[in-house]
Amino acid sequence: MISVKGLKKDYLDEETVTPALRGVSFDIEKGDFVSIVGPSGSGKSTLLQILSFLDRPTGGVYTFLGKSIDDMSDKELARVRNKDMGFVFQSFNLMSRLLVYENVEMPLIYAAEIDPARRKKLVEDAVKSVGLEEKLYVEAGRLSGGQKQRVAIARALVNKPNVIFADEPTGNLDSVSGAQIMQILDDLNSQGHTIILVTHETYTAEFADRIITLKDGLIESDKPIKTRRRSKEQFFK
Amino acid sequence: MRIKDSFNSAFDSIHHGKMRSALTMLGIVIGIASVIILMSIGQSAQDLIISQVQGVGSNLVIILPGGTISGKNSTPSSVAGIVTKTLVQADVDALGREPSVSQIVSAVKGQAPAVYGDNSLNAAYVGVTANFFSVVNFPTKEGRQFNQNDVDALNHVAVIGSGIATTIFGNVDPINQYMPLGNVEFRVVGVLSNQGTGSFGAEEDDVVVIPITVAQEQLLGINYLSEVIVQANSAYNPTFVQSRIESVLEQDHKITDPTKDDFTIETEQDLLSLLGNVTSIMTLFLAAIASISLIVGGIGIMNIMLVSVTERTKEIGLRKAVGATNKDIMQQFMVEAVVITFLGGVIGITVGAIFAGLAYLILSHVLSTGWTFEFPLSAVLLGVAVSTITGLVFGIYPARQAARKSPIESLRYE
Numbered sequence: 205m206i207s208v209k210g211l212k213k214d215y216l217d218e219e220t221v222t223p224a225l226r227g228v229s230f231d232i233e234k235g236d237f238v239s240i241v242g243p244s245g246s247g248k249s250t251l252l253q254i255l256s257f258l259d260r261p262t263g264g265v266y267t268f269l270g271k272s273i274d275d276m277s278d279k280e281l282a283r284v285r286n287k288d289m290g291f292v293f294q295s296f297n298l299m300s301r302l303l304v305y306e307n308v309e310m311p312l313i314y315a316a317e318i319d320p321a322r323r324k325k326l327v328e329d330a331v332k333s334v335g336l337e338e339k340l341y342v343e344a345g346r347l348s349g350g351q352k353q354r355v356a357i358a359r360a361l362v363n364k365p366n367v368i369f370a371d372e373p374t375g376n377l378d379s380v381s382g383a384q385i386m387q388i389l390d391d392l393n394s395q396g397h398t399i400i401l402v403t404h405e406t407y408t409a410e411f412a413d414r415i416i417t418l419k420d421g422l423i424e425s426d427k428p429i430k431t432r433r434r435s436k437e438q439f440f441k
Numbered sequence: 442m443r444i445k446d447s448f449n450s451a452f453d454s455i456h457h458g459k460m461r462s463a464l465t466m467l468g469i470v471i472g473i474a475s476v477i478i479l480m481s482i483g484q485s486a487q488d489l490i491i492s493q494v495q496g497v498g499s500n501l502v503i504i505l506p507g508g509t510i511s512g513k514n515s516t517p518s519s520v521a522g523i524v525t526k527t528l529v530q531a532d533v534d535a536l537g538r539e540p541s542v543s544q545i546v547s548a549v550k551g552q553a554p555a556v557y558g559d560n561s562l563n564a565a566y567v568g569v570t571a572n573f574f575s576v577v578n579f580p581t582k583e584g585r586q587f588n589q590n591d592v593d594a595l596n597h598v599a600v601i602g603s604g605i606a607t608t609i610f611g612n613v614d615p616i617n618q619y620m621p622l623g624n625v626e627f628r629v630v631g632v633l634s635n636q637g638t639g640s641f642g643a644e645e646d647d648v649v650v651i652p653i654t655v656a657q658e659q660l661l662g663i664n665y666l667s668e669v670i671v672q673a674n675s676a677y678n679p680t681f682v683q684s685r686i687e688s689v690l691e692q693d694h695k696i697t698d699p700t701k702d703d704f705t706i707e708t709e710q711d712l713l714s715l716l717g718n719v720t721s722i723m724t725l726f727l728a729a730i731a732s733i734s735l736i737v738g739g740i741g742i743m744n745i746m747l748v749s750v751t752e753r754t755k756e757i758g759l760r761k762a763v764g765a766t767n768k769d770i771m772q773q774f775m776v777e778a779v780v781i782t783f784l785g786g787v788i789g790i791t792v793g794a795i796f797a798g799l800a801y802l803i804l805s806h807v808l809s810t811g812w813t814f815e816f817p818l819s820a821v822l823l824g825v826a827v828s829t830i831t832g833l834v835f836g837i838y839p840a841r842q843a844a845r846k847s848p849i850e851s852l853r854y855e
Contacts, residue, residue: 258762258849279766286764297759297852301457313446314764359763 205269205366205398206232206255212263213250213421224250226421227264232400234366237393239401239409242418249371251418252402256289256369257281269366286314290360292389294372296352300345304331304355307344311363330358334388350381357388367398374408386411442769444776451777455784458749462781465745468738469785469831470792473824475731477793477816480823482800483724484815489808490716500543500673501577502683504528504690505705506666526665527694527703533669535693541682544672546573549656549663553623555601555649557609564605566622566649568656574600576672579650584616584631592652595659599627604646606632622649625659683708735827738785739835746778746839750846757843758851771844778836779829786828790821 213225224247232238240248253259254266257273266273268284276284290311291297298307308327312318318326331340334354339347344355353373360368370389374382390411393399403409410429417425455462507525536542548569555564573579574586587598599620606615615629627649635646657663673682683706690704691697750757757770765773794816805812 253849256762258852259847279768282761282764282766285762291762293852297755297762299756299759302453310760311763314442314760314766314769317443363764 205234206400207267208255208264209266210264211251211254211261211266213247213254213259214262223421225254225261228418228421228423229264230416230423230426232398234398235393235396236414237390237399237401237412239403239412239415240418241403241406241409241415242424243404245420246418247421248402248404248418252369252371252400255400256291257285282314286311286363288366290363290365290368292353292356292360292368292370292373294375296349296356296376298344298352298355298359300343302344303341304336304344304347304358305340307355308358308362310359315363326362326364327358330362331355333361334358348381349377350384353377353381353385354388357385357392361392361397365397367400368392370399370401372403373401374403374405382408442765442772444772447773447776448780450773451780454749454777455781461745461749465742465781466785466788468741469735469782469828470738470789472732472735472738472831473786473789473828474793474796475734476728476827477790477820477824478796478800479727479731480724480817480820481793481797481815482804483720483727484817484820485801485804485813487717487720487724488813488815490720491713500675500679500682501709502671502673502679502686503707503709504532504669504671504686505707506668506703507705508702509705525703526663528666528669529664530666532690532693532704533666535689536669536671536686539685539689541674541677541685542671543674544572544576546570546576546670546672547653547666548573548668548670549653549661549665550667551623551656551661553660554621555605555609556621557613557615557618560609560611562605562608562647564622564647564649566599566651566656566660568651568653568660570653573650573670576670579645580634581631582634583614584629586631587650587652592654595654596652597625597627597655598630598652600631600633600650601629602633602646602648603635605649608647622651623660625655627651679708679710732827735831739782739831742778742782742832743835743838746774746836747842749777750774750839750843753843754846754851754854757846758848758854761846761848762852767844770846771840774840774843775833775836778840779832782828782832782836783825786824789828790824793820793824 208231209229211225211228212223215222215224228247228251240251242248250259254261254273257268260273269288273281299310305327308330309323312323312326328337328340331337334357336351336354336358339351339355344352347355353376357368357373368389373385373389377385386408389399389401399412401409401412409415412429414426414428416423506528530547533545533547536545546569548567550565550567552563552565555562571587571589571592574581581600582603584600586600587596590596591598599622601615601620609615609620610618615632618629619626620629621627633646633648633650651660671682671686673679686706687699687702691699691702694703696702760770760773797816798814801812801814
């Protein structure tokens with residue numbers, strides 16, 4: 205589903221060129237749960253941004269569902285982000301003045317025409333899947349951190365994407381809420397969703413099948429997990 | 442993105458930033474209200490001027506002595522101050538035989554001091570035939586008008602304007618009081634209703650109306666006329682009547698070349714058309730000045746929308762991350778700008794209507810004339826259209842700025 209070959213990203217700051225990725229290659233198949241880890245400045249967030257079409261690489265080849273990012277216009281990238289990708293951010297990125305319903309609905313307003321009844325059903329199903337159906341008409345700003353992240357996951361799920369990108373999803377949460385979030389992501393993976401997770405927490409990364417470790421913009425290691433954590437109880441171990 | 446979703450987003454943004462939205466709208470409210478007030482007052486003024494001209498009498502043709510100075514539409518020589526004696530009673534008699542003419546008022550004009558007790562005023566007077574009051578629609582509010590017997594008998598009777606009644610007589614009832622005018626003493630028999638400034642003279646409330654015979658023979662010592670007012674027969678087209686009058690007078694004066702006419706004909710239609718044009722131009726001119734405030738309001742909108750775009754950078758990044766295209770973001774901010782200016786326009790129209798109503802109350806009281814409340818539909822449509830266009834024009838730049846933002850840089854924005 206995802207194929208990356210010699211991926212590079214340089215940041216230009218006036219006359220200085222700072223390489224963030226210096227030639228990264230790997231493949232991710234449908235249904236995989238992959239963690240990308242590494243120390244600060246290793247390039248893991250840059251990699252996630254490119255994989256999720258929020259940024260473009262400066263070198264190498266990236267193909268998503270068989271189509272190269274270089275062949276896609278900004279409009280096509282937006283369409284793919286809307287149709288095939290879901291996002292979970294460390295800082296939730298919810299619009300606090302909007303209701304849970306309105307936040308979760310957001311990707312659908314940019315989707316192709318969906319009739320209002322179906323749109324409502326999709327939102328309700330997504331919110332129900334993260335266990336927040338009672339908070340459907342509550343302002344997002346009134347929720348706890350863990351609840352906000354669950355809303356963010358519902359928003360990522362609502363358009364039934366092929367892949368969910370999660371950038372430090374437990375970074376702003378206490379351990380109990382973090383465990384709940386990882387449990388939800390694990391459940392989604394069990395249902396067939398591809399999950400790509402960026403984290404600097406080893407125990408969070410071990411919920412994946414495979415860990416790609418970055419260092420200084422290069423892959424240091426890319427190996428499967430032998431004993432994958434499977435439940436929130438294991439989160440604390 | 443459906444347009445309905447853009448509107449929902451716009452209303453949500455306005456609702457959650459009430460103070461900012463209100464301040465953004467203020468410039469548009471003031472601009473639209475100014476345009477509405479000026480257009481309303483302009484329309485009222487136009488109606489008042491036209492109604493006063495029409496109030497002189499319908500289907501009137503005014504004949505002045507002397508030709509025009511430099512062409513058909515220029516100033517008549519008599520108006521320009523040149524004494525001409527070409528209009529005489531024989532002309533009135535000739536016009537009286539013309540079937541397209543219904544009534545004829547002969548008039549002479551002069552100025553003399555009017556005195557009562559210690560009060561005096563240099564009054565404009567007009568000597569007229571008895572049908573003057575009905576033809577030019579000058580009713581009396583007290584006493585009576587003079588009649589043909591008074592004219593024929595050279596009775597020293599006068600009907601005075603309400604302004605003179607107040608100025609000279611003060612609290613004394615002027616009816617049957619004696620008032621010297623020049624070297625002749627007149628008995629006041631009537632007081633005219635309030636006329637204000639009208640077409641017949643400069644300030645018609647300060648005029649003294651006396652029999653033409655007395656004015657010609659005893660005050661002025663002349664046998665020619667200052668003005669002849671003809672009321673056209675309603676069965677005839679006014680233009681036809683005008684041409685008939687020209688023919689009769691040219692024949693009477695033995696003039697073969699119409700460019701050498703020694704008289705000037707002015708119709709009420711000409712005057713109404715001219716006044717209508719002048720007042721329309723003045724109204725548009727004032728509205729154009731008021732619309733400058735709309736430009737200022739529009740710049741205010743652009744400024745606040747730019748601040749809003751910066752404040753909502755993270756929201757823009759989020760919307761782009763979940764699939765919004767540049768066009769979607771542009772549409773959202775454009776709709777927001779248009780909704781704000783449209784609402785501002787609607788409020789401006791309402792505020793304008795309220796202030797136009799207040800202006801009506803004040804002006805109708807101050808002018809003591811038939812000032813009417815006018816609220817032209819064209820002003821409402823113009824207000825809505827201009828406010829919406831202001832939103833479109835001044836919303837484009839901030840919306841483009843929003844649309845051009847990179848999703849990842851927007852998401853990183855703190």
